[in-house]
Amino acid sequence: MARHKQIQTEQQEDPEMNISSMIDCCFLLLIYFLVATSLVSEKKLDISIPASAQSASSQKPPVDPGRIVLQADGSATWNGDMTVADPYNPEAEPGTSEYRSQRELEQLVEQLKNYKDLASSVQAEPVVMLTGAPSAPHQRIVDIMAALAEAGIKSVGISTADTGSD
Amino acid sequence: MAKKNSRPNDDVNGNVNLSPMIDCCFLLLIFFVVNATQITVAKDPSVKMPSAVSCSDLKDANGCIVVNVFSDTDKMAPKALEKYSKDYPPGSLWGVADANGRSIGYNTGQVQELTDFIKKQKETFKGKGLEDGKIRLYLRGDMAAPWERSSTAIRCAAAAGVTNIVFGTLPSK
Numbered sequence: 001m002a003r004h005k006q007i008q009t010e011q012q013e014d015p016e017m018n019i020s021s022m023i024d025c026c027f028l029l030l031i032y033f034l035v036a037t038s039l040v041s042e043k044k045l046d047i048s049i050p051a052s053a054q055s056a057s058s059q060k061p062p063v064d065p066g067r068i069v070l071q072a073d074g075s076a077t078w079n080g081d082m083t084v085a086d087p088y089n090p091e092a093e094p095g096t097s098e099y100r101s102q103r104e105l106e107q108l109v110e111q112l113k114n115y116k117d118l119a120s121s122v123q124a125e126p127v128v129m130l131t132g133a134p135s136a137p138h139q140r141i142v143d144i145m146a147a148l149a150e151a152g153i154k155s156v157g158i159s160t161a162d163t164g165s166d
Numbered sequence: 167m168a169k170k171n172s173r174p175n176d177d178v179n180g181n182v183n184l185s186p187m188i189d190c191c192f193l194l195l196i197f198f199v200v201n202a203t204q205i206t207v208a209k210d211p212s213v214k215m216p217s218a219v220s221c222s223d224l225k226d227a228n229g230c231i232v233v234n235v236f237s238d239t240d241k242m243a244p245k246a247l248e249k250y251s252k253d254y255p256p257g258s259l260w261g262v263a264d265a266n267g268r269s270i271g272y273n274t275g276q277v278q279e280l281t282d283f284i285k286k287q288k289e290t291f292k293g294k295g296l297e298d299g300k301i302r303l304y305l306r307g308d309m310a311a312p313w314e315r316s317s318t319a320i321r322c323a324a325a326a327g328v329t330n331i332v333f334g335t336l337p338s339k
Contacts, residue, residue, distance in 0.1 A: 043337055044221060044332045046331070049330075070313070100338075103218070135312045137310055138235065138237075138311040138313060141316060143216075
Protein backbone atom coordinates (compact mmCIF):
# COMPACT_ATOMS: atom_id res chain seq x y z
CA MET A 1 0.00 0.00 0.00
CA ALA A 2 2.83 2.32 0.94
CA ARG A 3 4.59 1.53 -2.32
CA HIS A 4 1.48 2.28 -4.38
CA LYS A 5 1.18 5.71 -2.78
CA GLN A 6 4.77 6.56 -3.58
CA ILE A 7 4.33 5.78 -7.28
CA GLN A 8 1.26 8.00 -7.51
CA THR A 9 3.13 11.02 -6.15
CA GLU A 10 5.92 10.53 -8.74
CA GLN A 11 3.38 10.46 -11.60
CA GLN A 12 1.75 13.68 -10.49
CA GLU A 13 4.96 15.66 -11.01
CA ASP A 14 4.96 17.32 -14.47
CA PRO A 15 7.77 15.85 -16.54
CA GLU A 16 9.60 18.75 -18.18
CA MET A 17 11.95 18.32 -21.09
CA ASN A 18 14.58 20.96 -21.78
CA ILE A 19 13.92 21.95 -25.37
CA SER A 20 16.03 25.09 -25.48
CA SER A 21 18.96 23.39 -27.24
CA MET A 22 16.59 21.96 -29.83
CA ILE A 23 15.18 25.43 -30.47
CA ASP A 24 18.72 26.75 -30.88
CA CYS A 25 19.52 24.11 -33.51
CA CYS A 26 16.21 24.72 -35.23
CA PHE A 27 16.87 28.46 -35.46
CA LEU A 28 20.37 27.88 -36.79
CA LEU A 29 19.03 25.60 -39.53
CA LEU A 30 16.27 28.07 -40.31
CA ILE A 31 18.75 30.93 -40.74
CA TYR A 32 21.05 28.73 -42.87
CA PHE A 33 18.27 27.74 -45.28
CA LEU A 34 16.87 31.28 -45.30
CA VAL A 35 20.23 32.59 -46.50
CA ALA A 36 20.98 29.68 -48.84
CA THR A 37 17.61 29.63 -50.63
CA SER A 38 17.15 31.54 -53.83
CA LEU A 39 13.49 32.01 -54.63
CA VAL A 40 14.07 33.01 -58.29
CA SER A 41 15.03 29.56 -59.45
CA GLU A 42 16.60 28.79 -62.78
CA LYS A 43 14.68 26.61 -65.20
CA LYS A 44 15.87 24.18 -67.81
CA LEU A 45 15.43 23.03 -71.41
CA ASP A 46 16.51 19.47 -72.16
CA ILE A 47 17.87 18.28 -75.48
CA SER A 48 19.68 15.16 -76.49
CA ILE A 49 22.37 15.05 -79.16
CA PRO A 50 21.97 12.01 -81.44
CA ALA A 51 24.76 9.68 -80.28
CA SER A 52 27.39 8.44 -82.72
CA ALA A 53 26.11 4.84 -82.46
CA GLN A 54 22.73 5.96 -83.78
CA SER A 55 24.15 8.04 -86.61
CA ALA A 56 26.51 5.25 -87.67
CA SER A 57 23.55 3.21 -88.89
CA SER A 58 23.53 2.99 -92.69
CA GLN A 59 19.73 2.74 -92.83
CA LYS A 60 18.01 5.82 -94.14
CA PRO A 61 15.55 7.25 -91.57
CA PRO A 62 11.86 6.97 -92.57
CA VAL A 63 11.50 10.77 -92.51
CA ASP A 64 14.14 13.34 -93.32
CA PRO A 65 15.27 15.35 -90.31
CA GLY A 66 13.78 18.83 -90.08
CA ARG A 67 16.27 21.62 -90.66
CA ILE A 68 16.37 24.95 -88.85
CA VAL A 69 18.94 27.49 -90.02
CA LEU A 70 19.63 30.43 -87.73
CA GLN A 71 21.20 33.54 -89.26
CA ALA A 72 23.57 35.92 -87.50
CA ASP A 73 20.80 38.53 -87.12
CA GLY A 74 18.59 36.02 -85.25
CA SER A 75 16.15 35.24 -88.08
CA ALA A 76 15.50 31.57 -88.72
CA THR A 77 14.25 29.43 -91.60
CA TRP A 78 12.53 26.02 -91.55
CA ASN A 79 13.58 23.46 -94.16
CA GLY A 80 15.40 26.06 -96.19
CA ASP A 81 12.60 28.22 -97.51
CA MET A 82 10.15 29.27 -94.80
CA THR A 83 11.04 32.15 -92.47
CA VAL A 84 9.83 31.20 -89.00
CA ALA A 85 11.57 33.81 -86.83
CA ASP A 86 12.13 37.54 -87.33
CA PRO A 87 15.53 39.14 -86.64
CA TYR A 88 16.37 39.23 -82.93
CA ASN A 89 15.80 42.51 -81.14
CA PRO A 90 17.74 42.65 -77.85
CA GLU A 91 16.10 45.98 -76.99
CA ALA A 92 12.57 44.51 -76.71
CA GLU A 93 11.20 45.24 -73.24
CA PRO A 94 9.85 42.31 -71.17
CA GLY A 95 6.08 42.37 -70.96
CA THR A 96 5.54 43.97 -74.40
CA SER A 97 3.86 42.14 -77.30
CA GLU A 98 7.08 42.38 -79.32
CA TYR A 99 9.01 40.62 -76.56
CA ARG A 100 6.39 37.88 -76.35
CA SER A 101 6.38 37.29 -80.11
CA GLN A 102 10.20 37.23 -80.07
CA ARG A 103 10.13 34.48 -77.42
CA GLU A 104 7.17 32.41 -78.60
CA LEU A 105 8.01 31.79 -82.32
CA GLU A 106 4.48 30.52 -83.06
CA GLN A 107 5.16 29.74 -86.72
CA LEU A 108 8.11 27.54 -85.84
CA VAL A 109 6.14 25.69 -83.14
CA GLU A 110 3.37 24.98 -85.67
CA GLN A 111 5.83 23.62 -88.24
CA LEU A 112 7.57 21.49 -85.61
CA LYS A 113 4.25 20.03 -84.42
CA ASN A 114 3.33 19.14 -88.03
CA TYR A 115 6.72 17.52 -88.49
CA LYS A 116 6.34 15.55 -85.26
CA ASP A 117 2.91 14.28 -86.38
CA LEU A 118 4.43 13.22 -89.68
CA ALA A 119 7.22 11.32 -87.91
CA SER A 120 4.75 9.71 -85.47
CA SER A 121 2.60 8.48 -88.38
CA VAL A 122 5.52 6.32 -89.61
CA GLN A 123 6.63 5.47 -86.04
CA ALA A 124 9.91 7.34 -86.39
CA GLU A 125 11.58 9.57 -83.85
CA PRO A 126 11.49 13.22 -84.92
CA VAL A 127 15.00 14.60 -85.27
CA VAL A 128 15.79 18.23 -86.00
CA MET A 129 19.11 19.60 -87.24
CA LEU A 130 19.85 23.08 -85.97
CA THR A 131 22.50 25.06 -87.81
CA GLY A 132 23.42 28.39 -86.29
CA ALA A 133 25.63 31.20 -87.54
CA PRO A 134 28.69 31.50 -85.27
CA SER A 135 27.74 35.02 -84.16
CA ALA A 136 24.02 34.27 -83.57
CA PRO A 137 22.99 35.26 -80.01
CA HIS A 138 22.57 32.48 -77.45
CA GLN A 139 19.15 33.87 -76.50
CA ARG A 140 17.88 33.03 -80.00
CA ILE A 141 19.12 29.46 -79.68
CA VAL A 142 17.22 29.18 -76.38
CA ASP A 143 14.08 30.55 -78.10
CA ILE A 144 14.37 27.80 -80.71
CA MET A 145 15.03 25.17 -78.01
CA ALA A 146 11.89 26.37 -76.20
CA ALA A 147 9.92 25.96 -79.44
CA LEU A 148 11.32 22.43 -79.80
CA ALA A 149 10.38 21.64 -76.19
CA GLU A 150 6.87 22.99 -76.76
CA ALA A 151 6.49 20.75 -79.83
CA GLY A 152 7.81 17.78 -77.80
CA ILE A 153 10.98 17.20 -79.84
CA LYS A 154 13.99 16.28 -77.73
CA SER A 155 16.48 14.91 -80.23
CA VAL A 156 18.39 17.78 -81.82
CA GLY A 157 21.51 17.71 -83.97
CA ILE A 158 23.57 20.83 -83.53
CA SER A 159 26.07 22.45 -85.86
CA THR A 160 27.63 25.81 -86.57
CA ALA A 161 27.32 27.22 -90.06
CA ASP A 162 30.99 27.34 -90.96
CA THR A 163 32.61 24.59 -88.91
CA GLY A 164 30.47 21.63 -89.95
CA SER A 165 28.30 19.34 -87.94
CA ASP A 166 29.01 17.94 -84.48
CA MET B 167 4.22 36.11 5.53
CA ALA B 168 2.60 38.21 2.84
CA LYS B 169 5.84 38.10 0.86
CA LYS B 170 5.83 34.30 0.97
CA ASN B 171 2.32 34.18 -0.54
CA SER B 172 3.32 36.28 -3.54
CA ARG B 173 6.11 33.89 -4.65
CA PRO B 174 3.95 31.11 -6.13
CA ASN B 175 2.00 33.69 -8.22
CA ASP B 176 5.25 35.04 -9.69
CA ASP B 177 6.31 31.54 -10.72
CA VAL B 178 3.03 30.92 -12.56
CA ASN B 179 3.20 34.17 -14.56
CA GLY B 180 6.83 33.61 -15.59
CA ASN B 181 6.10 30.67 -17.94
CA VAL B 182 5.86 31.54 -21.65
CA ASN B 183 4.14 29.03 -23.92
CA LEU B 184 6.71 28.34 -26.63
CA SER B 185 4.80 25.70 -28.58
CA PRO B 186 3.17 28.03 -31.23
CA MET B 187 6.56 29.64 -31.90
CA ILE B 188 8.18 26.22 -32.32
CA ASP B 189 5.36 25.19 -34.68
CA CYS B 190 5.92 28.27 -36.85
CA CYS B 191 9.66 27.77 -36.75
CA PHE B 192 9.34 24.17 -37.96
CA LEU B 193 6.96 25.18 -40.74
CA LEU B 194 9.41 27.82 -41.98
CA LEU B 195 12.29 25.37 -41.69
CA ILE B 196 10.49 22.76 -43.81
CA PHE B 197 9.58 25.43 -46.40
CA PHE B 198 13.18 26.58 -46.80
CA VAL B 199 14.59 23.04 -46.81
CA VAL B 200 12.25 22.09 -49.66
CA ASN B 201 13.10 25.23 -51.65
CA ALA B 202 16.82 24.99 -51.07
CA THR B 203 17.05 21.51 -52.55
CA GLN B 204 15.41 22.55 -55.82
CA ILE B 205 18.56 24.09 -57.25
CA THR B 206 21.99 23.06 -56.22
CA VAL B 207 23.94 23.98 -59.33
CA ALA B 208 26.44 26.77 -58.84
CA LYS B 209 25.12 30.06 -60.15
CA ASP B 210 27.69 32.43 -61.58
CA PRO B 211 26.45 36.03 -61.53
CA SER B 212 28.77 36.90 -64.45
CA VAL B 213 26.25 35.23 -66.76
CA LYS B 214 23.01 37.00 -67.70
CA MET B 215 20.61 34.12 -68.23
CA PRO B 216 18.37 33.93 -71.30
CA SER B 217 14.61 33.52 -70.86
CA ALA B 218 12.40 30.84 -72.38
CA VAL B 219 8.66 30.26 -72.60
CA SER B 220 8.53 26.45 -72.40
CA CYS B 221 10.94 25.64 -69.62
CA SER B 222 10.58 23.27 -66.70
CA ASP B 223 11.98 23.07 -63.17
CA LEU B 224 15.35 21.52 -62.57
CA LYS B 225 14.27 18.92 -60.02
CA ASP B 226 17.53 17.05 -59.62
CA ALA B 227 20.85 18.78 -60.07
CA ASN B 228 22.79 15.59 -59.37
CA GLY B 229 24.84 14.65 -62.45
CA CYS B 230 24.88 18.18 -63.90
CA ILE B 231 28.26 19.35 -65.20
CA VAL B 232 27.92 23.12 -65.12
CA VAL B 233 29.68 25.15 -67.83
CA ASN B 234 29.23 28.92 -67.98
CA VAL B 235 29.50 30.59 -71.39
CA PHE B 236 30.46 34.25 -71.20
CA SER B 237 29.59 37.08 -73.56
CA ASP B 238 32.09 39.74 -74.62
CA THR B 239 33.18 41.93 -71.71
CA ASP B 240 31.78 45.10 -73.35
CA LYS B 241 28.30 43.54 -73.20
CA MET B 242 28.49 42.66 -69.48
CA ALA B 243 26.80 44.69 -66.76
CA PRO B 244 29.27 46.49 -64.40
CA LYS B 245 28.66 44.08 -61.49
CA ALA B 246 28.93 41.01 -63.71
CA LEU B 247 32.14 42.38 -65.22
CA GLU B 248 33.59 43.00 -61.77
CA LYS B 249 32.84 39.41 -60.72
CA TYR B 250 34.16 38.04 -64.01
CA SER B 251 37.43 40.02 -63.72
CA LYS B 252 37.89 38.84 -60.14
CA ASP B 253 37.24 35.13 -60.76
CA TYR B 254 38.56 34.37 -64.24
CA PRO B 255 41.70 35.17 -66.22
CA PRO B 256 41.23 37.75 -69.01
CA GLY B 257 39.90 36.30 -72.26
CA SER B 258 38.06 33.39 -70.61
CA LEU B 259 35.10 32.28 -72.71
CA TRP B 260 34.02 29.32 -70.61
CA GLY B 261 33.98 29.08 -66.84
CA VAL B 262 33.59 26.10 -64.54
CA ALA B 263 33.93 25.45 -60.82
CA ASP B 264 36.10 22.59 -59.62
CA ALA B 265 35.34 20.23 -56.72
CA ASN B 266 36.58 22.81 -54.21
CA GLY B 267 34.41 25.55 -55.67
CA ARG B 268 37.39 27.31 -57.27
CA SER B 269 36.57 29.08 -60.57
CA ILE B 270 38.50 27.98 -63.66
CA GLY B 271 38.38 29.89 -66.95
CA TYR B 272 39.14 28.49 -70.39
CA ASN B 273 39.89 30.49 -73.54
CA THR B 274 39.82 29.55 -77.22
CA GLY B 275 43.20 27.82 -76.97
CA GLN B 276 42.06 25.58 -74.09
CA VAL B 277 39.23 23.64 -75.71
CA GLN B 278 41.01 20.34 -75.01
CA GLU B 279 41.35 21.28 -71.32
CA LEU B 280 37.62 21.96 -71.17
CA THR B 281 36.94 18.55 -72.73
CA ASP B 282 39.26 16.94 -70.18
CA PHE B 283 37.46 18.73 -67.34
CA ILE B 284 34.06 17.46 -68.54
CA LYS B 285 35.50 13.95 -68.92
CA LYS B 286 36.90 14.08 -65.40
CA GLN B 287 33.59 15.29 -63.98
CA LYS B 288 31.81 12.52 -65.84
CA GLU B 289 34.14 9.93 -64.33
CA THR B 290 33.56 11.41 -60.87
CA PHE B 291 29.79 11.10 -61.28
CA LYS B 292 30.15 7.57 -62.65
CA GLY B 293 32.28 6.72 -59.63
CA LYS B 294 29.38 7.82 -57.45
CA GLY B 295 27.17 5.27 -59.19
CA LEU B 296 25.33 7.54 -61.64
CA GLU B 297 24.25 6.10 -65.00
CA ASP B 298 25.42 7.67 -68.27
CA GLY B 299 21.93 8.97 -69.03
CA LYS B 300 21.80 10.96 -65.82
CA ILE B 301 25.06 12.78 -66.45
CA ARG B 302 24.23 16.01 -68.28
CA LEU B 303 25.94 19.15 -69.45
CA TYR B 304 24.25 22.11 -67.77
CA LEU B 305 24.96 24.98 -70.16
CA ARG B 306 24.63 28.37 -68.52
CA GLY B 307 25.05 30.57 -71.56
CA ASP B 308 24.91 34.35 -71.39
CA MET B 309 22.01 35.63 -73.50
CA ALA B 310 24.42 37.78 -75.54
CA ALA B 311 27.09 35.10 -75.99
CA PRO B 312 27.71 34.09 -79.61
CA TRP B 313 26.40 30.64 -80.55
CA GLU B 314 29.92 29.58 -81.57
CA ARG B 315 30.95 29.48 -77.89
CA SER B 316 27.91 27.48 -76.74
CA SER B 317 28.29 25.02 -79.61
CA THR B 318 31.98 24.57 -78.79
CA ALA B 319 31.04 23.67 -75.19
CA ILE B 320 28.46 21.18 -76.52
CA ARG B 321 31.08 19.74 -78.87
CA CYS B 322 33.49 19.32 -75.93
CA ALA B 323 30.76 17.51 -73.98
CA ALA B 324 30.03 15.23 -76.95
CA ALA B 325 33.75 14.46 -77.22
CA ALA B 326 33.76 13.60 -73.51
CA GLY B 327 30.77 11.27 -74.02
CA VAL B 328 28.07 13.51 -72.52
CA THR B 329 25.16 13.74 -74.97
CA ASN B 330 22.40 15.06 -72.74
CA ILE B 331 22.40 18.84 -72.72
CA VAL B 332 20.43 21.07 -70.38
CA PHE B 333 20.11 24.75 -71.28
CA GLY B 334 19.85 26.92 -68.18
CA THR B 335 17.13 29.57 -68.57
CA LEU B 336 14.90 31.86 -66.60
CA PRO B 337 11.11 31.82 -67.02
CA SER B 338 9.91 34.35 -69.60
CA LYS B 339 8.05 37.41 -68.23
